Amino acid sequence: xxxxxxxxxxxxxxxxxxxxxxxxxxxxxxxxxxxxxxxxxxxxxxxxxxxxxxxxxxxxxxxxxxxxxxxxxxxxxxxxxxxxxxxxxxxxxxxxxxxxxxxxxxxxxx
Amino acid sequence: xxxxxxxxxxxxxxxxxxxxxxxxxxxxxxxxxxxxxxxxxxxxxxxxxxxxxxxxxxxxxxxxxxxxxxxxxxxxxxxxxxxxxxxxxxxxxxxxxxxxxxxxxxxxxxxxxxxx
Numbered sequence: 001x002x003x004x005x006x007x008x009x010x011x012x013x014x015x016x017x018x019x020x021x022x023x024x025x026x027x028x029x030x031x032x033x034x035x036x037x038x039x040x041x042x043x044x045x046x047x048x049x050x051x052x053x054x055x056x057x058x059x060x061x062x063x064x065x066x067x068x069x070x071x072x073x074x075x076x077x078x079x080x081x082x083x084x085x086x087x088x089x090x091x092x093x094x095x096x097x098x099x100x101x102x103x104x105x106x107x108x109x110x
Numbered sequence: 111x112x113x114x115x116x117x118x119x120x121x122x123x124x125x126x127x128x129x130x131x132x133x134x135x136x137x138x139x140x141x142x143x144x145x146x147x148x149x150x151x152x153x154x155x156x157x158x159x160x161x162x163x164x165x166x167x168x169x170x171x172x173x174x175x176x177x178x179x180x181x182x183x184x185x186x187x188x189x190x191x192x193x194x195x196x197x198x199x200x201x202x203x204x205x206x207x208x209x210x211x212x213x214x215x216x217x218x219x220x221x222x223x224x225x226x
Binding site for chain 1: 114143145150151152153154155158166201212213214215216217218219220
């Protein structure tokens with residue numbers, strides 16, 4: 001199976017950059033997902049990385065290092081609306097069903 | 111193109127009653143997944159279904175819980191004889207065919223079950 005670790009909570013200032021880390025222990029690897037979840041709402045897909053390196057999508061970028069079992073989500077030019085929980089998820093080898101971390105609660109303040 | 115639909119959005123039940131949660135996948139998606147989320151916790155996988163077929167139910171409690179995805183109509187997660195510990199948010203997600211590759215899951219708005 002998978003063991004996903006990410007920080008419980010982070011705070012940052014509006015306009016700043018924040019990096020949310022995720023480490024995983026895997027019995028195989030089938031890529032890594034990041035989702036955003038606002039309080040009381042559904043998770044929404046942000047990114048899926050299967051190859052090493054950085055993938056950029058506007059203000060959000062996601063990085064993966066398979067050899068280190070490590071990923072991060074980078075949020076630039078933070079806005080108040082970015083306050084949410086960010087979920088790291090990875091399917092274990094042989095499965096297509098992702099195991100989710102507990103999520104990192106990001107608080108953006110003025 | 112409508113997204114994943116779930117109903118009801120909120121459901122209140124007394125201990126011992128039955129709860130039925132419905133999920134209609136996104137158009138063109140044939141795979142459905144159910145997750146449970148407790149406050150301050152991550153999403154816990156429960157069951158994965160295709161039309162008329164349960165693919166993986168390794169995350170579902172052996173008793174009182176069942177799921178189906180009939181040929182016609184929505185997927186249903188049924189909880190019989192609910193207990194207070196069943197109170198949680200239940201999310202449904204759907205994806206297109208994923209037999210050969212990992213597919214992105216798209217989530218519904220969830221059903222918040224409260225057991226009194």
